[in-house]
Amino acid sequence: MAVRNLTLHVAPGEIVALIGLNGAGKSSLLRAAMGLETLTDGEILFRDQSLSGTDTPDRARLGIGYCPEGRRLFPGMSVSDTLHAAMQAPHADRLKRIAELGALFPLLGTILDRESWSLSGGQQQVVAIARALMQNPDILLLDEPSLGLAPVICQELFPAIRRLADDGAAVLLAEQSTATALAVADRVAVLHRGTLVLTEAVATLSHDRLKTILLSEGEQR
């Protein structure tokens, strides 16, 4: 889905929930921010610097963390190897970072030796987020983290995402599950067919208005 006429800012310590129906352009926007889609027009800024000409690995090294839809772990690699591979730093620093993430996600410490393909959906999601966090990014791009997860797992996962933002990270959270996203987000941005139709603080958001927008999207389909 092509994304058009969109201006969106995510501040440190803020979670912006990007919501919209399937095909609204949420994943395309996140992929473009990561450099995985080519922009035909417009610009993406990070720390006030343009990312034009910066390839995907350099964006990750600059401090953009990306957790894609469907997790996309490396199936034949252990969780430990996956996390090590995701950080360009000396061995001791990598171990320290894995320990820090283990404090954020206690489950992580129990599955370090498991191969990714053998993990449950919830475990995979925790590893995918931890992998994106290994470089201690300034902004985390999360694409549908609740997809396919049991509600009980989401209840553990989303408070951890909130804690990340409270520690200073900016989070752009693409979600289909509006209620789940709004429970942790500071602001909401609604995408419809590649266009931003609403941005508003969650605290002042009229849920009736949001419902009307989302319902009208569905009807237009």
Added chain:
Amino acid sequence: MTAIAFTQILLNGLALGAAYALIALGFVIVLNAAGAVNFAQGELVMAGGFVSIAVAPLIGEATALPGLLLLPLVMGLMGLMGAGFAWIAYFPVRKRHQVAVFVSTIAAGLVLQHLANALFGAAPRAGPPLISGNGLTVGALSISLQQIAVMVCAAVLISGTGLFLGRTQTGRQMRAVAQDPEMAAAIGIRPKRMITLSFALAIALAGAAGLLLSNQFFVSPNDGGLFMLKAYIAVTIGGWGRLDGAVIGALLIGIFETLVAALTSYLVAEALLYALLLIMLVFRPSGLLPERARARV
């Protein structure tokens, strides 16, 4: 067949299989990294044999340095050739249809074959020995020093490759790129660099195999196809995409070939090997060690 004769054949088969294992290992490393079969893998083994012959005088009798030093030298040169191979035969066509990569590697293999023909002639040539001497004799069993050196070198290279890929940061990143290059890039890994390294490693291993095989079995410019087939059969038997499967498959091939050739003839052994390949493809296409599930939710 007596137990001693059987043990002797087993030792010979292991030495042959160990060299095949290096070819198959390189084959799988490129298969995983590039997502495509490198049809020039056999020609690169042949090239390794001829590179050994070309550089042997530099460190052989003239300088009184042991032949074992040839191994790192040949592997280094072949590793450089591997990096060049990736940039000439793989990267320019990798985003086109997969057939383009096949054709490109076949073409590169043919170039190598004709180049070897022009430089060294069509006749089989004997490669330099890794080590000279009479070998060991235990009772009625005898094994040459060259065979021991082949087995030891192959074992060191196979375990070294396993440790490198499994325990080092570069190895982890190479595996990550092999499994999902786009996602690997999204966590800061440079896929092109890792794929180049994979080609360099795979072709260095092919070069080592060329050196190890060329002394006992000679090398000629047309040998590439045969080596390539052996790698393909080893990987099919062992398990497509699995490094451990490739090594097991190659050792089984070496033992099978040597044993059947001793009982019948080399031609029968080859024919039965291809029959075995067909049987594997029909009844167990995923090989002895099937590739692990791609994903599970």
